[in-house]
Amino acid sequence: MTRLLVTxxxxxxxxxxxxxxxxxxFDVVGWSNTRRLKNTPFEQATVSLERLESxxxxxxxxxxDAIVHCAAIANLDAAEKNPRLTNLVNAxxxxxxxxxxxxxxxxxxxxxxxxxxxxxxxNYVEDDTPNPQNTYAQAKLAGEIAVRQAYSKSLIARVVFHxxxxxxxRSLAEFFYNNLSxxxxxxxxxxxxxxxxxxxxxxxxxxxxxxxxxxxxYHFFSSESLSKYDFGVALxxxxxxxxxxISPVITANGDLQTQRSLNLSSNPARLEAALGRQMPGxxxxxxxxxxxxxxxxxxxxxxxxx
Numbered sequence: 001m002t003r004l005l006v007t008x009x010x011x012x013x014x015x016x017x018x019x020x021x022x023x024x025x026f027d028v029v030g031w032s033n034t035r036r037l038k039n040t041p042f043e044q045a046t047v048s049l050e051r052l053e054s055x056x057x058x059x060x061x062x063x064x065d066a067i068v069h070c071a072a073i074a075n076l077d078a079a080e081k082n083p084r085l086t087n088l089v090n091a092x093x094x095x096x097x098x099x100x101x102x103x104x105x106x107x108x109x110x111x112x113x114x115x116x117x118x119x120x121x122x123n124y125v126e127d128d129t130p131n132p133q134n135t136y137a138q139a140k141l142a143g144e145i146a147v148r149q150a151y152s153k154s155l156i157a158r159v160v161f162h163x164x165x166x167x168x169x170r171s172l173a174e175f176f177y178n179n180l181s182x183x184x185x186x187x188x189x190x191x192x193x194x195x196x197x198x199x200x201x202x203x204x205x206x207x208x209x210x211x212x213x214x215x216x217x218y219h220f221f222s223s224e225s226l227s228k229y230d231f232g233v234a235l236x237x238x239x240x241x242x243x244x245x246i247s248p249v250i251t252a253n254g255d256l257q258t259q260r261s262l263n264l265s266s267n268p269a270r271l272e273a274a275l276g277r278q279m280p281g282x283x284x285x286x287x288x289x290x291x292x293x294x295x296x297x298x299x300x301x302x303x304x305x306x
Contacts, residue, residue: 007069011070016164022041038305049089056100059104066107066109080136086135086136089139107154108153108154109157116158122265134259157209159221180242188229189254193225194264234282239293
């Protein structure tokens with residue numbers, strides 16, 4: 001049985017990835033910074049990524065056969081306010097972990113982001129020149145570079161995703177669901193374009209990439225792109241909620257603290273060729289979001305915090 005280490009296991013991707021891996025027969029150990037989950041089907045450990053000198057020992061304790069490094073400071077405003085910590089966690093820690101993984105000869109997956117691009121052209125491919133626009137994105141790009149330098153056989157997965165989280169407040173899907181289900185008005189940006197996968201689909205793809213020993217840099221994105229406003233409308237329609245509660249606005253009028261790239265539509269053709277199939281579309285992802293909701297997945301996740 002493969003022992004998989006998932007860092008950031010209390011995050012949106014981390015916890016969903018850990019659960020998918022359990023379903024597929026993996027033995028999972030999850031790292032989190034401070035949050036301990038209750039009654040999980042996987043082992044947990046508390047590891048502070050900013051303590052770089054302790055990470056190699058923590059890996060020795062975990063004894064993984066493969067590592068997916070999901071953990072990061074992902075809140076853009078928090079990253080902007082604390083660039084030193086963001087640099088430690090998002091830029092330096094990935095390189096330290098990748099170097100330790102290389103020494104142990106175990107596969108290493110670094111979770112990165114489409115936000116490393118400036119959003120001026122869209123339809124980004126892996127070889128396009130990055131131009132990050134905020135502290136978070138700058139640190140994530142530095143993390144990519146550190147991983148490549150430390151471990152040439154690593155996999156760098158650039159991602160954007162939506163889904164159900166432990167707190168119920170971590171993804172755009174949850175933002176729209178939480179507001180619309182309570183009859184509250186909310187904004188949807190018409191000029192912010194992205195290519196999101198459902199987190200369950202992303203988790204399956206990452207595990208598949210591990211199984212075929214994929215290395216290099218790949219775009220793990222939907223086969224389709226749309227605005228965040230249109231995403232909200234599509235979600236509202238699938239859940240039978242009032243799409244008219246979503247106000248179309250442009251990002252400049254959204255009262256955002258941190259600068260964001262606008263057109264981050266991204267092209268997954270390289271990954272599709274490597275895996276031999278097309279990536280899921282937007283409606284497919286929203287359908288699976290809905291089906292998992294119907295199966296009680298949202299409540300199951302929240303119960304881990306109870």
